[in-house]
Amino acid sequence: MKGRRALLMLALAGLLGLAAVLLASRWLLRQSAPSTVRIVVAAADVGLGQRLAPEMVALADWPGHSVPDxxxxxxxxxxxxxxxxxxxxxEPVTAAKLAPAGTLGGLSALITEGKRAITVRVNDVVGVAGFALPGNFVDILVHAQGAGASxxxxxxxxxxxxxxxxxxQEVARDDTxxxxxxxxxxxxxxxxxxxxxxxxxxxxxxLVLRNQVDPRPAATAGATRFTVLGAAAGAPQLQPAPAATPRLAAAPARPERAPERYCIGVIDGNRSSKECL
Structure with a gap:
């Protein structure tokens, strides 16, 4: 009799232990499984400026604690x-990625409200060797000649x-x-x-390419020939003086010759004299 009771107690203890393990495991699974919500995600890669078609989006389960705004x-x-x-x-489709309802596709959808789009002609030098890509920020530098000679x-x-x-004609911003x-x-x-x-x-x-996250303005006064080259650019160019032609030394003055005089001899008795005209 005592043996049967002992066996029954052991069997009951085993059943209760098994039930406790099952209940604990179910509780742990409920605690570890995150709650999910269904949100709209892209069903394919979609570029900016494109219109969404029904086949481009779908509903998907997303962890409730990390749903994007x-x-x-x-x-x-x-x-x-x-x-x-x-x-x-x-990727989730959020309100920040959508243009206002009624917006037409294309470049006009990318322009911020209150701003405008203007196109400038560039080449491989002006365009920073092709590194000025959509989504980058640039500064505009102008080089102007003076109106007058001075x-x-x-x-x-x-x-x-x-x-x-x-x-x-490219607006894609995922290319480097x-x-x-x-x-x-x-x-x-x-x-x-x-x-x-x-x-x-x-x-x-x-175009001057700048850091994407640098908002500091560049307070400059501009550059001129004088500021780049220093005082040498602003000093007047002195023309070399022409070589002086050598002068001939003045010949020494010749003494003036006395005018020639005509003389005659006069004999008076035993005296003689000379008279000149």
Whole structure:
């Protein structure tokens, strides 16, 4: 009898232990499994300025604790919207990456509200050897000649931290390979557009590539021949004096000859004399 009771107690203890293990494991699984939400992600790589088609987006599970700000929860209303920045496959589509509803595709969708796009002609030197790519910031340098003979040429930064919207007809910003093109489109304010248009009329333009995260202005007074070359550029050029022609030494003055006189001899008795005329 005592043996049966001992066996029953052992069996009951084993069942209770097994139940405790199962309950603990289920609790741990619930605690470790993160909650997920469904958000809109890109179903394919989409470039900036493109319109979203229904097959370009899809709903996907995303960890609830890391949902990005502005994430879209519904597919409805996204068809036809234009992207302001490119997205990769599986990347969330957020409100910050979408242009306002009704925006047409293309370059106009990339222009910030209140700004304008202006295109300037460049070459391999002016365009920083092709490294001025969409998304980069540049300064605009103008080199102008003086209006008169006495006015020195000047080189001056006229615009700073200007965003490059496009190079030629390309607006992709995920490329780092330099591209030599003949035109660059810049994003400027209306006032900056006026200054840039005037600057390219009075001189030649150059783009100066700058650090992406450097907002400090460059307070410069411009460069002239005098500031670059020093005092030698501003000093008048002295012409060498012509070599003096040697002069012949004056001949010594000859003494004047007395005028010739005519003389005659006079004999008076035993005296003689001489009279000259």
């Amino acid at each position: 502005g994430a879209q929860r519904e597919l409805a209303g996204l068809a036809g919207r234009v992207l302001k920045s490119s997205v990769q496959r599986g 006015d020195a040429a000047v080189s001056k930064i006229v615009l700073e931290r200007i965003l490059v919207l496009a190079v030629a 390979k330099p591209r030599v093109v003949n035109a660059v489109t810049l994003e400027v304010t209306p006032e900056q557009a006026e200054r840039l248009d005037l600057a390219r009329g009075v001189g030649t333009l150059s």
